[in-house]
Amino acid sequence: MSKLVLYNTLSKKKETFNSLVPNKVSFYLCGVTVYDNCHIGHARAYIVFDTIRRHLMYLGYDVSFIQNFTDIDDKIIKRSSEKGVSWKALVKTNISSFFEDMDALNILRASVYPKATDHIREMISIIKDLMEKGIAYQAGDDVCFSVDAFEGYGKLSKKKLEDLVAGSRVEVSTEKKNPFDFVLWKPAKEGEPFWGSPWGKGRPGWHIECSAMVKKLLGHTIDIHAGGEDLVFPHHENEIAQSECHTDHPLANYWLHNGFVKIKDEKMSKSKNNFFTIKDILKDTPGVVLRYFLMKVHYRLPIHFSSDGLEESKQAVQKLAEAVKAGANVDSLKTLMPISNDIDEELGSNRISPQDRLKTKFSESPELTEFLNRFDGALNNDFNFSEAVSILFDLSRYCYKNKKGGLLLFLLSERLGLNLVELESEIIVTEELQAIIQSRNEAKQNRNFDESDRLRDVLKTTFGVEIVDQKDGGYLLKEI
RNA sequence: GGCGGCAUGGCCAAGUGGUAAGGCACGGGUUUGCAAAACCCUGAUCCCCAGUUCGACUCUGGGUGCCGCCUCCA
Incomplete structure (x- = not known):
């Protein structure tokens, strides 16, 4: 039997898969920021990794499959104030929408769906450790991670800090030691949700949540860490930096990333406003069809929707x-x-x-x-x-x-x-429908084919039902 | 500017150093009262140029085009 081989973003090569613990796989998938409905780009990612997870299970691995919810961030705060609802209510709505979509796409439930806001304590503890090690520092009101303090910075995305600076689109902040230093903790503005911390009332930066949840739920090193290819930099790069400085162990052995869904040769994204939500498509397309469409192409390559x-x-x-x-x-x-x-x-x-x-x-x-x-x-x-x-x-x-x-x-x-x-769609056979079918059968038996064809057409145009004759004289009904 | 990906028949899309899976659509045929499904047949030399090789679409170098990341993002 062939061995499982997978492409590792970290090494840029296909590698034979070996889990840390025999028969077990620890698998962390970066989830959604729940400020809106999921689009079909999310669908692709979760379908891809669901299928990969199914294959691991098939091979006999006991897979601990974790997918987080980012349930606090700037977009959530912004959206909830726009809609005039609390951020908690917004998050709740979008999480249940997420599960509806996952079910429609036949995506198996993860082992655990941890939320960022349930792990503030763990995040603070990591940030404290990084502060003590002199890797994190106070930059104005923010607490930032110093990328220069981590030798391996850029190893996942193959970026060099010097090159990054050259063509930088990053806003220059006078407070940061390096423009690529990223926020671990930021202060809350008036009226924003906050949690207490040694650095005042505020909330965590984006990247730190995954480091905290991985460590708590799966340990310092996991087998597989996955997500969309846009997460390679900076999100996963920053996760690696934080976690590895904190634990002194590799964060993950295998990094898997899926390609984008594109529309007219462009990446589909919220910011370009060229996206379809899963629910948009599911209105007139069965979930199994959308799933097929999103997985028939190799998972690392783009798909044109x-x-x-x-x-x-x-x-x-x-x-x-x-x-x-x-x-x-x-x-x-x-x-x-x-x-x-x-x-x-x-x-x-x-x-x-x-x-x-x-x-x-x-x-x-x-x-x-x-x-x-x-x-x-x-x-x-x-x-x-x-x-x-x-x-x-x-x-x-x-x-x-x-x-x-x-x-x-x-x-x-x-x-x-x-x-x-x-x-298999359940077609409800009304009396009216039944009567027409019967008339057609009679016409057929009398070899009155003009009439039977006319009735077939009626079924098609007014009922949206296709009748298919069977060898044994019976028939099947198909929805058009 | 830095880093990376892709370019295969009408469309979508796999793939191997030895002459190209599969899907959709089209055309012809078998079957069917008709239709649907199925089945059979037909169609590409793999962006361009150079090199390595007995032999390359598959390796190397150069070019062209498209896309992505470098800011939030699956």
């Missing part, structure tokens, strides 16, 4: 869903436990990974085992989702030809978080 692309994805997902039906009894699939949830609770050497279970399940069939191995190989190679998806289509061809393999197709899709059964 377009409605054509979404339509293409819809067709593709439908094709897979049809193939599952051709190769298996769909009703039996609905009751199946997702393989990624099927983790052995027993620890120790006797544990059986989902991978081993799946292999055993299909060991009778060399052909299906081959599909499974190819699929595993694709994911083990730096999570090559595109290749994995192409194997799904190869398998769907097999399903049609052999009238089997639907179960495997379903399970492999599920490993990518694509719930194909989800597409």
